[in-house]
Amino acid sequence: MVIMNFLHNYKFILFSGLILLIVSCVKHPDSPGYEYVPDMYRSQAIEAYVDYGLVGDVEHEELKSTMSARVPVEGTIPYNEDRQMAEINMPFEYGEGEEERIRASKEVKIPNFYISDSLVAENNSNEGKKLYAVFCAHCHGDKGEGDGKVVAVSGELIVPPSYESLKDRTIGSVFHTITHGKNAMGPHGSQLNKDERWKVALYVRTLQNGGDLLLSEINNIDSSTDELNGN
Numbered sequence: 001m002v003i004m005n006f007l008h009n010y011k012f013i014l015f016s017g018l019i020l021l022i023v024s025c026v027k028h029p030d031s032p033g034y035e036y037v038p039d040m041y042r043s044q045a046i047e048a049y050v051d052y053g054l055v056g057d058v059e060h061e062e063l064k065s066t067m068s069a070r071v072p073v074e075g076t077i078p079y080n081e082d083r084q085m086a087e088i089n090m091p092f093e094y095g096e097g098e099e100e101r102i103r104a105s106k107e108v109k110i111p112n113f114y115i116s117d118s119l120v121a122e123n124n125s126n127e128g129k130k131l132y133a134v135f136c137a138h139c140h141g142d143k144g145e146g147d148g149k150v151v152a153v154s155g156e157l158i159v160p161p162s163y164e165s166l167k168d169r170t171i172g173s174v175f176h177t178i179t180h181g182k183n184a185m186g187p188h189g190s191q192l193n194k195d196e197r198w199k200v201a202l203y204v205r206t207l208q209n210g211g212d213l214l215l216s217e218i219n220n221i222d223s224s225t226d227e228l229n230g231n
Helices: 002-024 083-088 098-107 118-135 149-154 171-180 194-208 224-228
Strands: none
Touching (some): 171 194
16 A cells, blocks of 8 residues: 555656646747746846846847946046055046157156155065066066067067167156057056056166166156157
């Protein structure tokens, strides 16, 4: 009797499961079928990169304004509790091109935050050196002599022969070049944030001056010859 009841229940469970499986399957490729306890495995929160106004071939007018991942408003900067860093992240108001680079060379100064004293400047320059090794040395060379591996392999002088030949370049000019690129060098504004770019520019200054930052002159270099130098 017990065995008969077990077999009866087993057949009922098997039959019910088979029916459930059949009704859960649909032909439409965009349909997930029936979902049981969806909250257990699918987030109910708004997901990034999802167009809620169009699901499959069905438009949902009431959902077209639903927030999802969107391009930030132009000029938006990351929130930072540190006021100094927030100011550093303000938009760089200089565009691409040689005229804008020359303008930046005359007007853009490195924030005092990076050079408040010799120890702070040295630490920031050392951090810039690490970034330079990753993003710059393959073309410009470890010591900024224009002998990076890319140049060695290509056989083409696609970078300045050395940073020492560009001593007239202000730190504002260097920052602009890192941000927007120049000649064969592509822009690095998307790879390095502004804080990192300032540190790289600070390290490049040591390469321009044989290892010396020349802090007393860092924001006061005469850029009049910069307009004549096409490198």
